[in-house]
Amino acid sequence: MRIGAVVYLNTCPLVAELPRIAPEVEIVFDVPSRLAQMLAQGEIEAGVVPSIEVARHPDWQVVSNACIASRGEVKSVKLFSRVPMAHIQLLALDEGSRTSAVLAQILLHQRYDIRPQRTSLPLRFSAWESSADAVVLIGDRAIQSPEDGFCEVWDLGLEWVRSTGLPMVFALWAARPEAD
Known part of the structure; x- marks a missing residue:
């Protein structure tokens, strides 16, 4: 097996x-x-x-x-944005992700009523190598990516709990x- x-x-x-x-x-x-x-x-x-x-x-x-799962901050699933979250037009999604990619879109739509265009971020690229307004990263890349230089950074586990009161x-x- x-x-x-x-x-x-x-x-x-x-x-x-x-x-x-x-x-x-x-x-x-x-x-x-x-x-x-x-x-x-x-x-x-x-x-x-x-x-x-x-x-x-x-x-x-x-x-x-x-x-x-998490009941709050997870540190390995993040949304890095170069612009205020409400102004994201192009969202790059970590190629390794499925759940977190959808989660980021749900949170952005619920909070700001936006549906950004999406593009893929290949596994070999960092957040800095994307020209998108915002980037979803998971795993080691999310943990190791510096937050300096981004307008806002969301820990998606924490943001889900804040939004719903439920674990993610x-x-x-x-x-x-x-x-x-």
């Missing part, structure tokens, strides 16, 4: 013991967007995948209550219907 896990540090608690308790399982590490694609194409049978993808694939089964689930364990 092949399963997928997010390549970032926050997935370690979800997979650390798997080699010991299920040595026959092959773990494939990748960014969330690629894991979702792999699960959809049957390249993996289960994985820690973006929560938005479970909504997009109603046949997928949530197989655990273990997840990547970024990724969760899901499986294809035929998985054991």
Whole structure:
């Protein structure tokens, strides 16, 4: 059996013991967007995948209550803006993201009634290499990106909680219907 896990540090608690308790399982590490694609194409049978993808694939089964979530600041999912948030016209979305890309758009629409044009930010590019008004970054890139020089920076986990009062689930364990 092949399963997928997010390549970032926050997935370690979800997979650390798997080699010991299920040595026959092959773990494939990748960014969330690629894991979702792999699960959809049957390249993996289960994985820690973006929560938005479970909504997009109603046949997928949530197989655990273990997840990547926050009740506030998460530090690894951020929106960096060169202009006031209300004035964003072009939004660059981290190519590795699915849930956070949608989350940023939801928050911008709810707060400012805007729907910026979107473009992709390739994994090899930093926020500084994008000409977009604002950039969504996840994982190590979000943690390591300096905030200096940006007009506003949102931690999307914190902003979701402020907006809804609810925790934000970024990724969760899901499986294809035929998985054991």
